[in-house]
Amino acid sequence: MKNNKSIVLIGMPGAGKSTVGVLLAKELALDFVDTDVLIQTREGKTLQEIMNESDYLNLRRIEGEVIAEAELPGYVIATGGSAVYSEAGMANLGRFGPIVFLNCSAEELRRRIHNYESRGIAKAPGQSFAELFEERQALYRKYADITVECDGCDLQQVLDAVLRELKAL
Template identity: 70%
Template sequence: MNKESVVLVGMPGAGKSTIGVLLAKELAKDFVDTDVLIQLREDKTLQQILDETDYMNLRRIEGEVLQDADLPNCVIATGGSAVYSEPGMARMRELGPIVFLKCSADELRRRIHNYETRGIAKRPEQSFADLFAERQALYERYADITVECDAKSQEVILSELKSQLD
């Protein structure tokens, strides 16, 4: 049996957690959301961490959580800002292929209605458009596999992702 993990990256709202749970069931793997690992470690929500400190502190914590991750045979949904941590992403790559769930900015705007309170690690003045542009290049840099997610059902995304993993 394949003990390799699968690592999902992408913007908040791209479907990492939703697709991740479905993929984990299909592949008989555990599912882990690294945002939850951060919250458990810090005993705070991501938004509380941002409110009490700042986005750079959240990114630092996220990088540490990724570097410390020992997650064999898992589907791992990373936080949207995971790609800012080079050592963290190097650790993720050791665990398995990195899959970019790619959505357009318009699609993400339709899906995310709580941009300001979602716990997104961004500069205080940074717009969604600027954050989107900045992160796209990072997701593409790390991705072994890219799945276009716009206007597709969860079933279609899952099917395309599984065929690329085979």
């Protein structure tokens, strides 16, 4: 691991970034932060409210600003699923430590996400989940230092896999 010891989690909504992130933070005695919460705190609104009042591109712009300006050494950082659209934001987060892609198949994510339309997911109007999934896969792989396959795994198995991969760095 890099000296500044943060760990950045990326992946689709429903991949388990926040849930695994809290467990990882406990395991490694690090602070935990969810960048979606940073956005909501800054804006005083939920992600869905931000999109309802403007559009998904505005949410992505705000997210990019928040993660590009963040100073988060010593954290487990759970990002929003659309964080990877911000090159400056991902470059900033990558300064703090390895980027871990929690990879779930589209089928697994469909089983996990039941509120796709109301969850505050930054997607184009009318864009299907399958289209969004395909669009983001290449971006997640581009930024990932580590990829952990999550299909068929429980939380402990995912946590153990992340820890194994981090040790191998």
